Amino acid sequence: MADLGYISLLLALVLALYSIFAFIIGLRRTYPELIRSARHAVLAACGLVLLASFALMYSFLTGDYSLEYVASYSSSDMSPLYKFAAFWGGNQGSLLIWAMVISISSAILVSSKVKASSLQIVAVVVVMMVEAFFLLVMAFVSNPFARLAFPTGDGRGLNPLLENMGMFFHPLTLLGGYAGFTVPFAFAVSALITRKLGIEWIVIVRRWTLVAWLLLGLGNLFGMQWSYVELGWGGMWAWDPVENASFMPWLTATAFLHSIMIQKRRGMLKVWNMLLIIFTFNLTLLGTLITRSGILASVHSFGASALGPIFMGFLTLSLLVPLWLLFSRMNELKSDDELDSLVSRESSFLYNNLIFVAITFATLLGTLFPIISEAVRGVKITVGPPFYDQVNGPIFLLLIVLMGVCPLLGWKRATPVNLLRNFLYPFALALVLAVVLRIVGIKEWYVLAGFSAAGFVIFTICVEWFRGVRARRRSQKENFLQAFFRLIWANKPRYGGYIVHLAIIMVALGTIGSVAFKAEKEVSIKAGDTVSIRQYTLKYESLSRYPVGNKKDVTSAAFSVYNSGEYKGALSSSKFTHVNYDNPVTDVGIRTTLKEDLYLILMGWDPDGTTAVKVLVNPMMAWVWIGGFFFLAGGIIALWPDRRSSMAGGS
Amino acid sequence: MRRMGLHFGSVVLVLLLFLTFVSAAKAQTLTWEDVGTSLVCQCGCQSVLPACTHIECGSAGPMKTEIREMIGRGMDKNQIIAAFMQNYGEQVLAAPTKKGFNLTAWIAPFVALIVGAIALFIVLRQWVRRSREAGPENKVMVAVEKEDPYKRRLEEELRRWKA
Numbered sequence A: 001m002a003d004l005g006y007i008s009l010l011l012a013l014v015l016a017l018y019s020i021f022a023f024i025i026g027l028r029r030t031y032p033e034l035i036r037s038a039r040h041a042v043l044a045a046c047g048l049v050l051l052a053s054f055a056l057m058y059s060f061l062t063g064d065y066s067l068e069y070v071a072s073y074s075s076s077d078m079s080p081l082y083k084f085a086a087f088w089g090g091n092q093g094s095l096l097i098w099a100m101v102i103s104i105s106s107a108i109l110v111s112s113k114v115k116a117s118s119l120q121i122v123a124v125v126v127v128m129m130v131e132a133f134f135l136l137v138m139a140f141v142s143n144p145f146a147r148l149a150f151p152t153g154d155g156r157g158l159n160p161l162l163e164n165m166g167m168f169f170h171p172l173t174l175l176g177g178y179a180g181f182t183v184p185f186a187f188a189v190s191a192l193i194t195r196k197l198g199i200e201w202i203v204i205v206r207r208w209t210l211v212a213w214l215l216l217g218l219g220n221l222f223g224m225q226w227s228y229v230e231l232g233w234g235g236m237w238a239w240d241p242v243e244n245a246s247f248m249p250w251l252t253a254t255a256f257l258h259s260i261m262i263q264k265r266r267g268m269l270k271v272w273n274m275l276l277i278i279f280t281f282n283l284t285l286l287g288t289l290i291t292r293s294g295i296l297a298s299v300h301s302f303g304a305s306a307l308g309p310i311f312m313g314f315l316t317l318s319l320l321v322p323l324w325l326l327f328s329r330m331n332e333l334k335s336d337d338e339l340d341s342l343v344s345r346e347s348s349f350l351y352n353n354l355i356f357v358a359i360t361f362a363t364l365l366g367t368l369f370p371i372i373s374e375a376v377r378g379v380k381i382t383v384g385p386p387f388y389d390q391v392n393g394p395i396f397l398l399l400i401v402l403m404g405v406c407p408l409l410g411w412k413r414a415t416p417v418n419l420l421r422n423f424l425y426p427f428a429l430a431l432v433l434a435v436v437l438r439i440v441g442i443k444e445w446y447v448l449a450g451f452s453a454a455g456f457v458i459f460t461i462c463v464e465w466f467r468g469v470r471a472r473r474r475s476q477k478e479n480f481l482q483a484f485f486r487l488i489w490a491n492k493p494r495y496g497g498y499i500v501h502l503a504i505i506m507v508a509l510g511t512i513g514s515v516a517f518k519a520e521k522e523v524s525i526k527a528g529d530t531v532s533i534r535q536y537t538l539k540y541e542s543l544s545r546y547p548v549g550n551k552k553d554v555t556s557a558a559f560s561v562y563n564s565g566e567y568k569g570a571l572s573s574s575k576f577t578h579v580n581y582d583n584p585v586t587d588v589g590i591r592t593t594l595k596e597d598l599y600l601i602l603m604g605w606d607p608d609g610t611t612a613v614k615v616l617v618n619p620m621m622a623w624v625w626i627g628g629f630f631f632l633a634g635g636i637i638a639l640w641p642d643r644r645s646s647m648a649g650g651s
Numbered sequence B: 001m002r003r004m005g006l007h008f009g010s011v012v013l014v015l016l017l018f019l020t021f022v023s024a025a026k027a028q029t030l031t032w033e034d035v036g037t038s039l040v041c042q043c044g045c046q047s048v049l050p051a052c053t054h055i056e057c058g059s060a061g062p063m064k065t066e067i068r069e070m071i072g073r074g075m076d077k078n079q080i081i082a083a084f085m086q087n088y089g090e091q092v093l094a095a096p097t098k099k100g101f102n103l104t105a106w107i108a109p110f111v112a113l114i115v116g117a118i119a120l121f122i123v124l125r126q127w128v129r130r131s132r133e134a135g136p137e138n139k140v141m142v143a144v145e146k147e148d149p150y151k152r153r154l155e156e157e158l159r160r161w162k163a
Helices: A002-028 A032-062 A068-073 A080-088 A091-110 A118-140 A166-180 A182-194 A200-231 A241-266 A270-293 A307-328 A345-376 A385-408 A416-439 A445-476 A480-490 A492-516 A621-639 A643-647 B002-021 B032-036 B060-072 B077-088 B100-134 B149-162
Strands: A519-525 A530-533 A536-548 A552-563 A566-578 A585-587 A589-592 A596-605 A611-619
Touching: A002 A032, A002 A118, A032 A068, A032 A080, A032 A091, A032 A118, A068 A091, A080 A091, A080 A166, A091 A118, A091 A166, A091 A182, A118 A182, A118 A200, A118 A307, A166 A182, A166 A200, A166 A241, A166 A270, A182 A200, A182 A270, A182 A307, A200 A241, A200 A270, A200 A585, A200 A621, A241 A270, A241 A345, A270 A307, A270 A345, A345 A385, A345 B100, A385 A416, A385 A445, A385 A492, A385 B100, A416 A445, A445 A480, A445 A492, A480 A492, A492 A611, A492 A621, A519 A530, A530 A611, A536 A566, A536 A596, A536 A611, A552 A596, A566 A589, A566 A596, A596 A621, B032 B060, B032 B077, B060 B077
Parallel strands: none
Antiparallel strands: A519 A611, A530 A536, A536 A552, A552 A566, A566 A585, A589 A596, A596 A611
């Protein structure tokens, strides 16, 4: 089966290369048969990549430990569920997932019933070039089907850190998001090559971008949740280079999704949109480079491999060629329209774009600064959370304020009446909120500013929603609930967007709250002792050790939890040790309410029974995950096809 | 409308003054966690000190003890951090120092944001000026959209339905 998989990869590579040449020659010489043949090659390549993926999956499930990749990431004692997930547990498998997403995207593109334009054909050529690159890497550098010279009969097993439900969601959504940006990038390059620089490519890529952006956003949220429950340090985001690498393309893609609205409506920002999508795609490649090259230390990376220079070469090419094309088409990318006013939704979107790009720049600079410092000064330094909190924090605050301002400004020109009507009450309420928070004892300026800005956004959205519902109730004689839901359904991109804004605010509130009002305590205790933190008292009951299968040992500390003296239940935290892995893995104990999380970490124990634990109270954490659900719901609503625009051929 | 604006402005001013002048927070006792968030554990985990909960870590424990001792000797946060930097080198800091070449990392994002905002303002002003010079007849679209497009569409549909 493994041989079949490798042969499938090789054949898919040949077909991908064939389709590229056939499309180019067919298009240049107006040879429809050749274009049709190239389309078939794209579909066949997709089928072969799927077959290769099936072969690798089969090898995992049947335990073919003669394969180096299978032996490195699975073992016979693993459950079928984790053998399945081990597919993307390492470098080779994740590259195969990437290639699979690209090949499915290319198959969707060529399966369209609409007669393909040159814009679409050239876009498929670019997608196939990216696919060919990944196939080439897998065929000759990072082969998932490579055999061991001396098979041992069993595998090493999956890293215990990866044995978590997050393994099923985080890598797949993240890789789906990364690979998903290939199509918008390909259409941008195609628009530059074919000189079809109007809104056609923008209309096509909006939904592709939205899907990739949604997946990448979810990937980040799943990663945060996984980090929170598995890494056992009490937080969810550490501004680690790999986390930053997946955050940066999401930021630029968010900017792109906002600014294409202006190009679609007004024919403006053509160059800017090109730049945003080119950089978004290349930031995904940079993320892959960071994860796989070992150039930056990270808990999330796959470790050093030979892929660094190869990805660096591809990144250079995929950055410089589109930029050169963009430069050479500059005269054709002039705006169709001018701006009517300095205060309008268009201008506010531009400032919002500027802020997204500034956060991306700050994050990129922070990520690469250790390398820059070592190159310039020869001194190794660390750029960790304090840097990002101080640099990105204030810029995020500006972004939150703009999030409230942008949607309520009129297109073209916002009049003073428009401004006063839309912002008077939200601004006043935000200010009152700040005063109330100050009176109840919150003194940190960033908490006051963050909560007030978040309140401002929530109030503006509520005011806007209230007006829409009231208008529907008056005109359509609907009851409140009908008016509320039909309002959303009648304008899905807009209200989906508002829901996503609310989601971001929830994540922001959860993040600020969990950092600002956090309490933590590290203690060494014996059975029968108690530890108190805020209103909680934890009584240490016992330490138990037991094996799980024949490769894992678990040591678990059990506690009873009392909230203001009232018994609330048991809570435990464990350490897993795996015979094939040096470092034990923590399984934290979490007790969640909407107000706060009680978080327990087992840190260590002595033979005399003394146990070291860390207890944290993380306020408002649940709102981060609730925000995740809102993010998904808003994204799906914004993505949902609109019957009217579909019929009109829009997106 | 003007009177309403004045009233609103006065209220805003009073509230802002309240926020500015209410008493500042009392200084809290320094804990090892306060200092630890500025330092990176040296076990190779790349975490800030309070976040390293690894059982196999040989660095976090001694570093925490060192911080507690320094607090006990009456040293403040900056003095403790300076002492750690002297002992472990610059890489013990969780963020670059705010001096010399490192300053570029701190300043560059804000400089980029300010320069970008000014450049954007200039470009926007040019666009607005060009638009005014071109006059409404030369524009692709002339309708000033003050109202919600959805409401407009709804009103149009209702008009058609009533007709």
